[in-house]
Amino acid sequence: MRKIFKLLGFLSAILCLFFVVAILAFYYLTRVGELRRYLVDEIEKQTELKAQVGGADIKIGWITGVVFQNVALTEADAAQPAITAARVTARVALQPLLRRQVIFYEIRLTRPTLRLVRDPAGRFPLLDKLLNLPFLKQQNSEFSFDLHSLKVDGGDFEVTDQ
Numbered sequence: 001m002r003k004i005f006k007l008l009g010f011l012s013a014i015l016c017l018f019f020v021v022a023i024l025a026f027y028y029l030t031r032v033g034e035l036r037r038y039l040v041d042e043i044e045k046q047t048e049l050k051a052q053v054g055g056a057d058i059k060i061g062w063i064t065g066v067v068f069q070n071v072a073l074t075e076a077d078a079a080q081p082a083i084t085a086a087r088v089t090a091r092v093a094l095q096p097l098l099r100r101q102v103i104f105y106e107i108r109l110t111r112p113t114l115r116l117v118r119d120p121a122g123r124f125p126l127l128d129k130l131l132n133l134p135f136l137k138q139q140n141s142e143f144s145f146d147l148h149s150l151k152v153d154g155g156d157f158e159v160t161d162q
Helices: 002-029 032-047 095-099 125-131
Strands: 049-053 056-059 065-075 083-092 102-110 113-118 143-153 156-161
Touching: 032 049, 032 056, 032 065, 032 125, 065 102, 113 125
Parallel strands: 102 143, 113 156
Antiparallel strands: 049 065, 056 065, 065 083, 083 102, 083 113
16 A cells, blocks of 8 residues: 555656646746747738737746737728727646646636628628638747637627628
C-alpha cells in the first residue's frame, strides 16, 4: 500500500511539473503585442475588413489563453461594424507549446453583435470571407487554429437582405 502512495505521489508531481513547464513556455513564447498585430494584419489583408482590437492580455489558470478586449470588424463600405465583441478569449493547447507552437482550439465570445447582410443569391459574403482565411488552415505556422468549439456568452444577431 505504501508503494502505491509513493507511485501516486511521484506521478502527481510529474503531472504538476508538466503543467508548470507548459504554462511557463506559453508565457515565454507568446508575445501578446506581436500576436495581436499578426492577427489584425492577416484579417485586414485577407478579408478586406477593417479590424479594431483593444487591449490584449495573457490569462494563465483554468483557462490558459489570450484575451482580446473590444474587438470590431467593419466592412469597407459599412457605417457600423459587422462584428463586435466586448471580449474574445482564445484558449491555447498546452502540449504543442513544448514544440514552440501556439494552437488555439477554443474561442469564447462575450456579448458579441453580428450584423449579416444576405446577397440576392442567399449567401452571406462576410461569413465566406471569414471562413476561408488561409491562416486558419495553415498547420506549420507559429500560430495555428484547431477550433473545436466556439462559445458565445450573450449577444445579438441581426440579418438583413441586400
